[in-house]
Amino acid sequence: MPIDDEITSRISACTQVAREGKHITDEDAQWLFSLPERYAPLIQKGADEVRETHRGNLIDPCTVMNAKSGGCSEDCHFCAQSTHFRTIAPTYELMASDSIVEAARKARDNGTRRFCIGTSGRSLENPIELRIVENALGRMRNELGLWSCATLGSVSKNTIDILKDAGLNRLHHNLETSRNHFPNIVTTHSYDDRIETVVKAKNAGMSVCSGGIFGVGESNEDRVSLFSLLRDLDVDSIPINFLVPISGTPLFDTGAGIETDEALRVISVARLFFPQKEVRICGGRIPALQERHSEIFSHGADGVMIGNYLTRSGRSPDLDIRMIREQGFDLVPPHPLVKAATELV
Numbered sequence: 648m649p650i651d652d653e654i655t656s657r658i659s660a661c662t663q664v665a666r667e668g669k670h671i672t673d674e675d676a677q678w679l680f681s682l683p684e685r686y687a688p689l690i691q692k693g694a695d696e697v698r699e700t701h702r703g704n705l706i707d708p709c710t711v712m713n714a715k716s717g718g719c720s721e722d723c724h725f726c727a728q729s730t731h732f733r734t735i736a737p738t739y740e741l742m743a744s745d746s747i748v749e750a751a752r753k754a755r756d757n758g759t760r761r762f763c764i765g766t767s768g769r770s771l772e773n774p775i776e777l778r779i780v781e782n783a784l785g786r787m788r789n790e791l792g793l794w795s796c797a798t799l800g801s802v803s804k805n806t807i808d809i810l811k812d813a814g815l816n817r818l819h820h821n822l823e824t825s826r827n828h829f830p831n832i833v834t835t836h837s838y839d840d841r842i843e844t845v846v847k848a849k850n851a852g853m854s855v856c857s858g859g860i861f862g863v864g865e866s867n868e869d870r871v872s873l874f875s876l877l878r879d880l881d882v883d884s885i886p887i888n889f890l891v892p893i894s895g896t897p898l899f900d901t902g903a904g905i906e907t908d909e910a911l912r913v914i915s916v917a918r919l920f921f922p923q924k925e926v927r928i929c930g931g932r933i934p935a936l937q938e939r940h941s942e943i944f945s946h947g948a949d950g951v952m953i954g955n956y957l958t959r960s961g962r963s964p965d966l967d968i969r970m971i972r973e974q975g976f977d978l979v980p981p982h983p984l985v986k987a988a989t990e991l992v
Contacts, residue, residue, distance in 0.1 A: 648685060655689060658682075662693030665922040666700050670878055673871050679916050680867040684908055687915075694915035694947035701923045702949040706971045707761065707979045709796065709927065710754035710954045710964070715741040715766035715776070721800075723823070724832045724897040725863055725890055728767045734895035741766060741776045747783040748790065755793050757964035759953060760979050762787060763796035763819060769836065771799040772806060781813040788814030792982040796856060801836070801844045807851045817854040820844045821886065825872035828865045832898070845880055856927070857882040861913050862890035862905030862935070863898060870913065874920045884950065885921055887913060889931030910935045911946050918947025925950045933962065941970050 661671045661679065671679075679690055717738030719728045727736035751762040764780055771777060780797065787793045797810060798819040807818065822841050823829065829838045848855045857880070859873050877885060889910050892899045905913075917926050927950030928943045936943070943951065953967040971978065 648683075650685065650689075654682065654686060658686065658689045658693060661919055662696060665693070665697040665919045668701065668922055670922070671919050673875050676871045676874060676916055676920050677867060679919065680870065680912060687908065687912060690912065690915045690919075691942075691946050694918040695945050697918050697922050698926075698944070698947045698949055702925075704976050705949065705979045706944065706976045707925060707927070707950040708759050708953045708964075708967065708971070709761040709763060709950065710757075710759040711763040711765050711796075711798070711929075711952060712747060712750045712754075713767075714747055714764050714780075715739070715768065717767055719767045720769050721835045722833060725860055725893070727893045727896060729896075732895045732897070734893055736893075741779055744779050744783040744786065747779075748786045751783075751787050751791055751793055754954060754964070755791055757954065758968040758978065759793075759964065760981060761794040761796055761817070762791075763798055765798045766800070768800055770801045770803075772803060777806060777809065781809060784810060784813040784815050788982075794982050801840055802847070804847050804851065807848055807853060811851060811853055815853070817856055817883070818844075818848040819856040819886070820848070821858055821860070821888075822873060822876065823859050824863060824865050825869035826876070827872065828863075828869040832863050842876075842880070845882065849880065849882075854884070855880075855882045856884040856886055856925075858884075858886040858888070858927075858929075860888040860890055860930070861910065862903055862931070864901065864903050870916075874917065878920065882924070884925035884927050885917060886927045886929045886950075886952075887917060887948075888929045889935035891931045891934045905935055907936055907939055911939065911942060914943060914946040914948055927951065941974065944971075944974060944976060 661675050717728045722729050722731040727734040754762050784795055787795050794816050796817040796819050826838045845857050889905050926948045928948045929952040932940050953964040954961050
């Protein structure tokens with residue numbers, strides 16, 4: 648079918664709004680999601696232009712470590728670490744700070760710029776565990792010069808303050824999906840619980856990474872609703888995850904998931920919706936995008952998770968660093984402590 652000139656003009660108008668650093672409207676985002684696939688190249692081109700305008704050609708690679716696995720009391724229907732479901736995900740207590748720091752060192756040497764400590768469970772409030780994470784964060788900052796992140800469930804203001812003082816740069820806490828769809832995938836805590844954690848981190852002056860998982864049965868309206876709330880919360884980084892159905896979890900037998908073209912559309916619309924923010928592609932990248940996974944940057948992303956994920960293996964980090972450079976991109980500068988150490992040599 649031919650390309651409609653009015654649709655082309657409206658896509659161009661959305662691109663121009665985003666290039667000016669403004670958010671496209673919820674209505675425009677919904678409309679972009681609804682367009683037939685023949686308009687995908689125009690949306691992608693616009694997203695790429697907006698990425699280049701506001702984020703340049705620098706890509707931010709990050710790595711996550713599953714420092715405490717399994718045994719989680721929550722029932723997130725996509726997660727293999729919940730005690731509500733029978734899966735083959737490993738279960739172990741929080742690793743020692745030495746093990747966390749060593750993993751961070753290897754990640755830094757592999758090219759990562761930001762290292763995230765992940766722990767399973769509703770929250771991290773156990774004093775012994777908190778001291779371990781606090782110690783690891785301090786050493787990551789002082790010994791390795793790494794930008795740090797942590798995903799620890801719902802955390803108190805006191806815990807946020809402790810970890811910030813220890814050297815934590817960013818807190819990660821996904822909203823996962825829209826308020827309307829959330830009860831379909833999580834029932835053991837509320838949507839407001841998640842929002843509260845994000846607000847606490849923002850109020851503490853912490854950088855916040857918060858996004859969602861796509862392909863969990865949500866509608867395009869749900870996707871725009873999630874984007875709209877993240878915009879209102881003014882989060883700094885929007886991680887985009889794609890569902891990888893895991894045997895034993897409720898979403899495994901429902902036919903949930905996302906097609907490659909649809910996943911790429913999510914990335915492009917996210918860039919137009921968040922022109923000046925980090926758009927980071929995380930879990931499910933390879934299964935969802937397959938041989939097209941290298942297109943994430945031309946569709947608007949400027950961040951990517953490399954290495955393994957929380958419960959699944961990823962690609963070798965050097966393959967992703969090579970992919971970034973072969974496309975003409977460079978890596979964001981390392982933490983200032985790394986630069987300072989280099990200048991002293």
